[in-house]
Amino acid sequence: MIKVSKFNLLSVLLLLLGSVLFSTNGQAAIDTFEFDNAQQEKTFHELTKLLRCPKCQNQNIADSNAELAKDLRNKTYDLVKQGQSKEQVVDYMVARFGNFVRYDPPVTPATIFLWLGPLLFIIFGLLVLFKQIKKQRSKTTHLDDQEQQKLQALLQKHVKDTHS
Amino acid sequence: MLPEIGQFTLILACLLALLQTIYPLYGVYTGHQGAIRSAKMFTILQFVAVAFSFVILSYSFLINDFSVDYIATNSNSALPWYYRLSAVWGAHEGSLLLWVFLLASWSIAVALMSKRLPIESVARVLAVLGLLAFGFYLFVLLTSNPFDRTLPYFPIDGRDLNPLLQDFGLIIHPPMLYMGYVGFSVAFAFAIAALLEGRLDSAWAKWSRPWTMAAWMFLTVGIALGSWWAYYELGWGGWWFWDPVENASFMPWLAGTALIHSLAVSEKRGVFKSWTVLLALSAFSLSLLGTFLVRSGVLVSVHAFASDPTRGLFILGFLVLVIGGSLLLYAVQAAKVKSRGRYELASRESVLLINNILLIAALIVVLLGTLLPLVHKEIGLGSISIGEPFFNRMFTILIVPFALFVGVGSLFRWKRQQLNDLKKPLAMILIISTLVTVLFLLVFAPFLTWLAVMGTFLGFWIIVGVVYEIYLRSTHRHSFSKGITKLGNSHWAMSFGHLGLAVMIIGITMTQNYSIEKDVKLAVGEQISFEHYEFHFDQVKGLKAQNYTATVGVFTVKKDGDFVAVMQAEKRLYTVQRMPMTEAAIDEGFTRDLYIAMGEVLPDGAWAVRIYYKPFIRWIWLGPLLMAFGGLLMICDRRYRSKKEPAGVLGDEHA
Amino acid sequence: MLNKRRVLTLLIPFIIFITGAVFLATPLLKGSDPSKLDSALIGQAIPEFTLQDIYDENKQYDASILKGQKMLLNVWATWCPTCYAEHTYLNKLAQQGFYIVGMNYKDDRKKAIRWLKDLNDPYKISLFDKSGLLGLDLGVYGAPETFLIDSQGIIQYRHVGDLNEQVWNDKLLAIYEAMQ
Numbered sequence: 001m002i003k004v005s006k007f008n009l010l011s012v013l014l015l016l017l018g019s020v021l022f023s024t025n026g027q028a029a030i031d032t033f034e035f036d037n038a039q040q041e042k043t044f045h046e047l048t049k050l051l052r053c054p055k056c057q058n059q060n061i062a063d064s065n066a067e068l069a070k071d072l073r074n075k076t077y078d079l080v081k082q083g084q085s086k087e088q089v090v091d092y093m094v095a096r097f098g099n100f101v102r103y104d105p106p107v108t109p110a111t112i113f114l115w116l117g118p119l120l121f122i123i124f125g126l127l128v129l130f131k132q133i134k135k136q137r138s139k140t141t142h143l144d145d146q147e148q149q150k151l152q153a154l155l156q157k158h159v160k161d162t163h164s
Numbered sequence: 165m166l167p168e169i170g171q172f173t174l175i176l177a178c179l180l181a182l183l184q185t186i187y188p189l190y191g192v193y194t195g196h197q198g199a200i201r202s203a204k205m206f207t208i209l210q211f212v213a214v215a216f217s218f219v220i221l222s223y224s225f226l227i228n229d230f231s232v233d234y235i236a237t238n239s240n241s242a243l244p245w246y247y248r249l250s251a252v253w254g255a256h257e258g259s260l261l262l263w264v265f266l267l268a269s270w271s272i273a274v275a276l277m278s279k280r281l282p283i284e285s286v287a288r289v290l291a292v293l294g295l296l297a298f299g300f301y302l303f304v305l306l307t308s309n310p311f312d313r314t315l316p317y318f319p320i321d322g323r324d325l326n327p328l329l330q331d332f333g334l335i336i337h338p339p340m341l342y343m344g345y346v347g348f349s350v351a352f353a354f355a356i357a358a359l360l361e362g363r364l365d366s367a368w369a370k371w372s373r374p375w376t377m378a379a380w381m382f383l384t385v386g387i388a389l390g391s392w393w394a395y396y397e398l399g400w401g402g403w404w405f406w407d408p409v410e411n412a413s414f415m416p417w418l419a420g421t422a423l424i425h426s427l428a429v430s431e432k433r434g435v436f437k438s439w440t441v442l443l444a445l446s447a448f449s450l451s452l453l454g455t456f457l458v459r460s461g462v463l464v465s466v467h468a469f470a471s472d473p474t475r476g477l478f479i480l481g482f483l484v485l486v487i488g489g490s491l492l493l494y495a496v497q498a499a500k501v502k503s504r505g506r507y508e509l510a511s512r513e514s515v516l517l518i519n520n521i522l523l524i525a526a527l528i529v530v531l532l533g534t535l536l537p538l539v540h541k542e543i544g545l546g547s548i549s550i551g552e553p554f555f556n557r558m559f560t561i562l563i564v565p566f567a568l569f570v571g572v573g574s575l576f577r578w579k580r581q582q583l584n585d586l587k588k589p590l591a592m593i594l595i596i597s598t599l600v601t602v603l604f605l606l607v608f609a610p611f612l613t614w615l616a617v618m619g620t621f622l623g624f625w626i627i628v629g630v631v632y633e634i635y636l637r638s639t640h641r642h643s644f645s646k647g648i649t650k651l652g653n654s655h656w657a658m659s660f661g662h663l664g665l666a667v668m669i670i671g672i673t674m675t676q677n678y679s680i681e682k683d684v685k686l687a688v689g690e691q692i693s694f695e696h697y698e699f700h701f702d703q704v705k706g707l708k709a710q711n712y713t714a715t716v717g718v719f720t721v722k723k724d725g726d727f728v729a730v731m732q733a734e735k736r737l738y739t740v741q742r743m744p745m746t747e748a749a750i751d752e753g754f755t756r757d758l759y760i761a762m763g764e765v766l767p768d769g770a771w772a773v774r775i776y777y778k779p780f781i782r783w784i785w786l787g788p789l790l791m792a793f794g795g796l797l798m799i800c801d802r803r804y805r806s807k808k809e810p811a812g813v814l815g816d817e818h819a
Numbered sequence: 820m821l822n823k824r825r826v827l828t829l830l831i832p833f834i835i836f837i838t839g840a841v842f843l844a845t846p847l848l849k850g851s852d853p854s855k856l857d858s859a860l861i862g863q864a865i866p867e868f869t870l871q872d873i874y875d876e877n878k879q880y881d882a883s884i885l886k887g888q889k890m891l892l893n894v895w896a897t898w899c900p901t902c903y904a905e906h907t908y909l910n911k912l913a914q915q916g917f918y919i920v921g922m923n924y925k926d927d928r929k930k931a932i933r934w935l936k937d938l939n940d941p942y943k944i945s946l947f948d949k950s951g952l953l954g955l956d957l958g959v960y961g962a963p964e965t966f967l968i969d970s971q972g973i974i975q976y977r978h979v980g981d982l983n984e985q986v987w988n989d990k991l992l993a994i995y996e997a998m999q
Contacts, residue, residue, distance in 0.1 A: 030763030030772040032685035045681070052549045054856060054960035058407050060551070063400055067925070068960055071951055096958040098859035103551030110540050111548065117532050118525040118558070125521035129514060136506045442832060449836075462846050463853060473847045480847065484840050491833035499825040538853070539842050547856050 031070075033077050044080045047089050048073055050104060054097050167232050170220035171311040174261075177213035177268070178301035180206055184271075184294030188287035200283055203290040207275040210297065211268040218265045221310055222252050231318040234258060234310045240324035240740050242711045250335040251325045256459065257310035259338060263455075264300045266339070266346045271297065274350055274375070281371060288357035289350075296349055299482045307475045324740035327712070333393030337386060341413060344383025345451040348416060350375040351423065352448035355441045356490055359497040364437045369430035372444065374804045376427060379447075380420040381795035387413050388788035396750055401681065401759055401776045403784055406555040408463040411534045412454030415527055419447040422523040424795075425516050433513060433578060435505035438498040439520070445494060449487040450527075456483055462538060510583050512576040515569055522566045529558045556676075560615070567622035567669060570662050571597075571629030575636070589632060597621060597628040608755065608779065610678060610695070619673025626666035630659050653801040660794030668787025674780035683763075687770035695777050697758065698722045702730075704771075712738045714747070717762045717771065721751065733760040733773075757781050858966070858977035859958050865892075865972050866956040873923055873931055873945040884944055886972035889998050890918040891965055893942070893982070894954065896926040897934050899962040905982045906938050912987070913941035917995075922946040924954050924962050967991065969998040 035041040048062035053069040061069040061076070072093070079089045093101045105111045184206035191199025221234075225248045230236040238258070239251045253259040271293040278286045304310070354372040358364050390413070391403045404410060423443040430440045457463055460476025507513035533550045540548050575581075575589055601621045609616060637655065638647030684692055691700040700720045707714040714736040721728040731749035738745065751758040756779045763772030846853065860866075865885045872878035885892065893909060895902040913919055921942030923931045928947060935945070948954055957966070960979075967976040976994045978986065 030683050030761065030774045032683055032766070032772050050553055052551065054958075058405075063402075071955065075955060094859065096859060096956060097960065098546060098856060098958070100547040100549050100856050103549050104553040105548045105550050108540070108545055108548075110536065110543065110545055111550075114529070114532050114536060114550070114554065115558075118528045118562075121528055122521055122525050125524070126518070129517055129521075130509070132503075133507070133509050133514070438829070446832075456843070460843075460847065461853075462843060473850060476847045477844075480840065480844055484837075487836055488833065488840070491836055492830075495826055495829040495833055498829050499822055535839065535842070538846065541853070542842060542845055 031073060036081070040080055043086055044077060047076050047080065047086060050086075050090065050102060051076065051093055052101050052103055054101055060103065166220050167224055167229065167311040167313065170217045170224070171309070173213045173216040173220070174301065174305065174311070177210050177217065177264070178298060178305060180210040180213055181294045181297040181301055184210055185291045185298060188291045188294075192284050192287055192291075200287045203287040203294075204275045206294065207268075207271045207290050210294070211272040214261075214265050214268045217311075218252075218261060221258060221261060222249055225249060225252055228322070230320070230322050231313055231315055232310075233312045233314045236314055236319050236322045238322065238325050240322040240711070242740065243322075243325055243330070244710065246335065247325060247330050251329070253338045253342075254325050254329050254334065257304070257308045259342075260300070260304050260308050261310050262339065263342055263346060264297060264304060266342050267293070267297050267300065267349060270347055270350050274353075278371075285357055285361065288360055289353045292353035292356045293349060296353070296486065299486065303475075303478055303482065307478055321740075324711075324738070327736070327738040327741060327743050327745050328397065330711075330738075331393065331397050333389065333397060337389040337393055340382050340389055341386030344379050344381075344386050344420075345413075345416065345454065347375070347379025347382055348420060348444075348448040348451050350379065351444045352490070355444035356493065359441065359490075359493050362497055362500060364441055364498070364501050366431050366434050369427050369437070369440065370804075373424070373427045373431060374799045374801075376420065376444070376447075377424055377795045377798050380417070380424055381792045381799070383413070383417050383420060384788045384792045384795070387417060388785045388792075392785045395781070396748060398746075401748070401761070401774070401778065403675075403781065406533070406552050408534050409458050411530050412457045415530050415534075416447050416450040416454060418523050418527040418530065419443055419450050422520045422527075423447050425523075426520055429513055429516050433505045433507070435503045435507065435513060436517065437503065438494075438501045439517075441498060442494060443520075445487075445490050449483075449490070452479075452483050452486065456480060457534070463534070506579065508580040510576070510581045512573065512578050512581070515573040515576050519566060519569050519573065522562055522569075526559065526562050526566075529555065529562070533558075563622065563669065564618070567626055567665070570665060571622075571626040574630070574633045574658060574662070589636065593625065593628050593632055596632075597624040600624045600628065608674065608678075613677050616673055616677040619677070620670055623666045623670035623673065626662055626669070630662050630666070634659060653797045654803070657794040657796075657798035657801070660797060661791045662794075664787045664790030664792075664794060666787070667783050667790060671780045671783025671785075671787060675778055675784060678779045679781075680777040682775045684773055684775065685766060685770050686773045687768075690770075692775065696724050697728070697777065698725075699760070699775055701771075701773070707734070711740065712736045712745075715762070717749075717760070717773065719749070719760055721758060729758070731758065731760050733762045735762045752782065754782060755780055855979050856960065858974065860974045861976065863974055865968060865974060866953070868953045868956065870922075870946045870948055870953060873921075873928065873935070873947040880944065880946060882972065885920060885968055886970065888918055888970050889995065890920055890943075890968050891995075892920045892922060892968055894922045894924050894957070894959050894962050894964040894966075896924045896962045897930045898926065901981050902963045903938075905963055906941070908983050908987070909941040910939050918943055920944045920946065922948055922953065924948050924959060925951045965991075967995055967998065971999065 033044065035044065045062070049060050051061045051072060053059050053061045053064040053066055053072065055068040056064045056066045059066075059069070061072045076089055076093075079092060084092075090102055099106055105114070184203060187199050187206065188203035190196065191202065224232055225235055225239055226245060228235070228239065228241045228248070230239075234255070234257050235251075238254045239248055243251065251258075253262040271290060274293065275286070275290055278289075351372050354368065354375065358368040390410075395401065395403045423440065423446075426436050426440040426443055429436050456476065456479045460473070460479060462476060505513070533555055537548050537550055540546065572586070572590060572593065575586060598621070601617070601624050604620055604624065605612065605617065634648065634651065634655075635644065637651060638644050640647065642650065680694055682692065682694065686692060686701045688701050688703055691698055693699070698721065700722070702718045702720055705716050705718065707716050714734040717733045717735075719731045719733070721731055729751045731751055733749035734747035736745040736747055737743070746761050746763075748759055748761040750760075756777060759774075759776035759778060761774040763774060765771050865882050867882050869879055869881050872880065891912070895906075909919060919942050921940075921944070923945060925948070928949070931947070935942075946953070951959075957964075963980065963982065965978045965982050966974055967978075969975055975998050976991065978991060982991075
């Protein structure tokens, strides 16, 4: 059995909120890789946080103790050591495991809404705000016929009252 | 016998909740006074019944009654008594019981503390709460009964509570979080009652405000506790992962934050009313959506997909009725609402609305990011993942305008603000916050990244803005020392809320940019040093506790040669479930945490050890605590407890 | 006296919610498992490899053996309980004349050979992928997995999990029949 390990907020909440069918263990995934330089180390850490472990469902390969996550860490390490760039490693993984493996989704006809949705909402919201304010301004300056009549009546009454 | 009684009182509570809905509403529409008054009585009875069930389940846990299936699965006789008690909400069934119990608690609080509201309005609110409770009771009783027995063959001992949950965090985190989730039901009920009445006015906003604030406060603390718990308990060192389950708690929080601000405008100025009521409906709807996402297994997570989708379908059906119904009611009734207030573009109303827009944009980011993978797969585009890199980027963008507005928003006057009058304060805030940022980074930043500069600047921009605003308000009519005592609770509430955000932004910025994470190979006697710190691996020793055994790595930490701490990181093996657990050693500090977790022992006898240096990580949780404190101040404002309110306020003003 | 346009505007939240609910309901009603991933290699040729035969260390195979006729490539291991569960059905398929290649994944050779002796060997060829290299290239994320490969050596489908009569008749057989 491939062991599934899980040690982030998610697992705590999940354990709390539902029955968890996988065996969960709280062991840290710690390796002792050595790198040629700091840049390589940085790239490696960025990649292991960006790549998702396909077996354990919602953990990156840095945090997972699953067998597959270890394999992918080792592979990532090899590729980084060979001098491959971040994009190349991501492409390598995507070619094998699909887009599921990267936490940063590519732009597709559907994912475009991830960026468009909030943007459109902000534009829509600001438009409504401007329209509202414009409407109020026009209201304060122009009274409709009925209101004009009312105003005239009030004024006349006022004049009468003060004169009597 | 006891569990059967618990089950019986739960059924009783379910029936009482139904009565609590039907009879008072009948009273409201026929003018039958006795029926209207019955709402309070049914609410109290319902609370007593469900409290009884809850106590019985807790007691059964305490006395290790393993004939109850739920207890046999989630407890063990070797478990300390306090974990046996908190194991009540350690899994699905019991946590739902906690949920309905808290819902009944909020309801009874509304029933007892709303003496100043018109009795028909209270009856409507309680009826709505009763309907919600009824739905959840049915869910518990039909799909997730915690009192099911394992008779006739019950186990001698239980399978134990998951070791991850055997922690102080389990005792307080879920009740806090649920208080928040469930608390939004009160704001929801107030909104529905107001819509039913066709009266949305400032009075409605005034009555909802303290309740909403209370729920928001619990949710804020609940989420922060969860984050902190994950950080120290899971040997992972992270504090947020943007997982669907975390997002499920974050979405109602964002809606709730927008709501407490929008309510303030609706109460004080009588505008944005239909927007506010929509937020009130959304906050609780998102709590319900979260429940669905977490318990149905439609999303990819460590959760295996429930082979029996009944639970998911039940909640979804309930969701469609409750949310769909309320949104339909909203469309019809809110159309009648007219806004009367006037405000200019440069006004506090506008600034608050812009911040509301940004908060909801953030909510849309989280909502789409959580649900889009589902849609993506369903429409045949394949599986995708949306995680940390995406969310972090979007939030980094959104926080900039948001923080800039928060920092100076409270300087804006209601209705109209002469922008010329703001020039001087803005210049002051800009100059001071820039200076403070530079000083801060000089002291605490080992190097500069533009994200770090921006993040800390935004944090100090808010802090300076808040302090400057307090100064201006205090010196408006009095001397500073006298004026500062004249500021109302609500004003302090706002200031603390905003300070909390600033503290959190600084914490996140520093942790994200300047953390050092080292996975190293260390043998006993060796040491490693970075950031002025030396970690010396002294020894490895064994440890035996009540329900686990552990290997303990002992480290002495020095900073520039001076002793700092002895840290003991454990690798535990829980005896019942044979489950290994990493128990990290943490040396907490106001400006930095040191964090050590033990990995595997390597073939040559050395250990894989993880050492973290996490600057300002405490601030990430200190921030929410400050926010919650602000919320507490607002609830205590005299305005919400004065008895001189004329009767029938809720219905007085026609919108 | 309702303003119709205003009601329509205010209906937007309702419409958005109902659309969302439909998307939430479909996977529940279909019973689809979100943890099952489509293979990224569908429509692509089997990647190059060199692997030993499970029985004979000196016998080596490459990608050319997975060409020339329609076949199933079954990824299995002795540490995988579901593989045990599906083994009987694989034997049945082999008896019916389906061409099945086995790939033993990250396993112990001795245990694997004993397994095949004890439970019968449904595989025409058995590859031994000790290090999981081919597994990685195929995007294997958990045994058992079964690939349907056409005569050109192109991957047409991947099934993750237990292969049984129901899965075979409901889904895989049709895809197999449609392959060249």
